[in-house]
Amino acid sequence: MNNPQNTRFPEAEYKNQGLPEYSENPLISALPQIMSPIEVAKALSKRPHYQAEELNLPCHIRTHAINRLTRDFFVSQTNHILIEQKLSKLIRCSYLNRNPEKATFKRKLNSIRDLVQKEDLTTYIHDQADSPASSMTIAGISGAGKSTTTNLVLNTYPRVIYHPKYHMLQVPWLKVDCPHDGSLSDFCLSFFIALGRRLNIDYRAKYASGRPTIGKMMADVADLCLIHAVGLVVIDEFQHMSLAKSGGEKKMINFLVTLVNVVEVSVILIGTPKALRLFASEFRQARRASGDGSVVWDRLPKDESWEDFLEELWPYQWLHKIVERSEPLNNKLYELSQGVPDIVVKLFCLAQSRAILLADIPQEEALSPELLTQVFEDEFSIVKPMLDALRSGNRRKIEDCNDLIFPKLESNMINAVNQLIAKPLEKAKSIELGDPTETSIANTAIETITSMGIARDIAQPLITDALAKDPGLKLIQIIQLATTALTDTKGLKVKKPKPEYTSRKSWPQLSKNDLRKLYASKSGSMYESVVEQGINYPIEGLLAG
Template sequence: MSEFDVPLFHFSRGTFVEADYQDPLIEDYRNNPLLEALPPIWDEKTVVQKLASRPKFHASERELPVHLRLHCVQRISRDFFQPLSRHLELEQSISRLIRDGYVGRNPLTPNYAFRARKDAYELIMKGNTSGYPVNTPTSAGFALVGISGIGKSSSLLRILQMYPQVILHRKYQGKDMPAPYQIVWLKMDCPHDGSIRGLCLNFLLAVDSLVGTKYYKKNVTKNPDELLPLMAQAAAVHCLGVLVIDEIQNLQEAKDDRAAQMLNFFVQLVNTIGLPVILVGTYKALPALNGEFRNARRNSGQGDAAWHHFKKDEEWTWLLQGLWKYQWTDKKAELNQEFIDIMYDESQGISDIAIKLFMLTQWRALDKEMEQITPELIRSVAKDRLTLIRPALEALRSGKKRQIQNFADIYSSVSIDDYLDRIEAEQRQAERLELIRNELGYDVVEQTVNEVCAWLVEAGIDRQSAKRSAEQVVKAHLNELDRVDLHKEALKLALHTQPVPSSASTKQRGRSNSKVILTEPNDLRLIVSQGRKKKLSAYEALKAAGYIKNPLEFLG
């Protein structure tokens, strides 16, 4: 088979790193290379900082020609992410799930590699999962279901990408590792037709792509009954930490009893190799999930998650506050209660629709040469551009169960237990929102100070000086925050006020791993460092800063 015969499909990618073993600080996780190679267990403040993402923006871009500003608006859908309480809860669930799954799978235990290769294959072939010598985790997995467009897949991927996807192990405590490659996570879509064979082949292709194996080429002609144990074997050999299957509602399209067979296979993955499985989908997936997989995860410590549309509360306002900064119209429209009400009414608390509506409104304003967006313009754009989803939005707006049931992607029946759980979740949501606000800042000024301060610390300025400089610069330019390069001004001020270390302390710092302080705003190291935060190569960062010229400029 030539390389051109291999089908193309999409699976989510992350980073590839070499193992750096650290004390996990919990006794259960010690002396297991799979666990010690993972990042530290983050607190909620750190998670907030890691998840938050802000598009590149400067008020001077409002002076660009309209055809260029139209492209700037596109950054919102690509780069904007506002952490919310549900994201912190999901991150904690995934953190516990991955680690709990690895507790019973230590590759240094006797005969681990043999068991992983042989037993997983044979037990699943025989359909017998009893007696498998791996500790089944208490966290078998969970289902994440919810309304379309609420951010399930994008949020989940953002959290997964906080972890390396593949870790290369060479030696651990002086011993050779029997399994050099550890695949921490793998996220892929359920085939559109619910095909088990398609899922298995896509899985094998993904593993081949990540670690250079040839599972697909060797097994492409096999039937589903032969492929399922091979998939389990590959997952065991390469120490897969968590398997995420998105678009699980596609199982509704599966023929015969294939849906039940696939869900039963996920149960076997848990029972044989202790692999946690997360299933993600819309409410259409609920009928398929209410059978075998539900029984398997009944005792799961994580609990299933149902992401409903937002209420018009503090968290909805917080989402809009983060979004509202990014306006490329001639004038910025200030967020007020009228905008909050209209954005909710036209999106019904579905975050993806709200973000797209905000972008569409800006495009309309720029195209019509309007100075700024208005509530009336939002209404007009929603009426013209959201025609395909308007029936579903009208059903939500009505609040009538019978109408909502016509749209399976947005409907979920709610029991009294669900209602009580939701009250408790809302109390925790308020606590988490307070933490997020404390970390990022309550208003635009405070958020700007914290962002500039974090930038200075990353550049090597001590935190106290960074905080003081950021506060002074933001206060001095309070009425022109979008027009001044606050990072550059704050760095200048910090460099003039930060104490010069003594020669003794300099030597001491030289013996430690402290950051090198970058002393000039145009220091090439600073430019490269800041570019790395934006996922730019050194070449791209220097080119963007104007240090690398187009060679055609020098041709006469």
């Protein structure tokens, strides 16, 4: 039992779950009521905020609005409802033998804790064959929506429930990422951190300090699952187990089997098809049952599911010219994305940003097959091998590519500007004073002063006023008079831009006109490089005057 120091967590509200074995168990009846497929579809669906008035916003603001799609767009489909139903059963079944209302609960809790702390957790344990907890695997290619769907389903359940009567903090589910090296000790550490954050308790310091053995860490994980009534452990990115040191993956499988068979915690493994194919058979054999089976998460087929997805996505355009969805656009989107939802949404967003930023007039802001192709080639080259494999239908090629790191866009900004085709900026208008010499000197002086951080609309009248008083002034005299007048202007403060530090190793990536880049790439002396670039100041003309 827990003895929580505070009760800031929501207190349990016990509901009729429709079955006596559920409603009579406080750990189950405190969960949300079981949802119907229609209720699941409504609960999982997400749509971004959209207002037609936003089409009047400046283009750079609209590109931020477009990015809502990457955060707040989700279309419920059959696979998602299936996942929710399986996960709903996994959580509830794990509590069937853990009923705090039963007299056997405390005895069972103590006996299991004693077994966990004394048993060798690196061997299979089959003597708890009556465990109602189960297991499941979810396999699919990157970007298909495995983790997103699982997260949405998990978030329909409370994160923590406080039971005052039993002085217990119940954690219905906990999601842990598999360590990148497949290490069991790192997995235990990740578990301590995830559970500690959930409960605001520093379990990492309590259980992972002092270099404990792997056996002790595993026992502590199992113990915490019992103490906090953890119903489901979800392990994402399970393909990392293929990188485990010799025998490491066997220890991980054995430990997960212990959680299911002995501690009675259900387990879900999420990963790529190739990795889970290697582990799922051993996991099933260890469980002596298929558990709840596995869900193979594929891309969207080009059928009514694809049409429904685009039908929901298409209205969310922040463009002045919204084209109707057509067969060429449908085909091009599918050809480029191969039905991978993550790629479809991001391509749709980036194409809109590109259309907005490149349009000379509002009527040119429109999607087209050509624009989609260009954006895909610029932005998604890293996933081209995976998509080519999907097009080929070759299973081996697909499995060879499914560990590919998937490109992620920043959650707050679509970084489309850096990859845009160069578009000339509008040049500042020059002044014309009549006399060619005066005009040339005046515009040179304006450029010089604006480069010092003075706004052009301030610099221009200062220069023209100085030349109006004495047309024979030299360049250096004009600049001196203008800056003197500037400093004498009451209430006018020139705000100097805050310098930005750039590390020396980054100099070669600076713009071609930056002297630091010139210095980093010079082959001779700096003076020779400056002369070669034609950026040395014509001091001879100044001295001659």
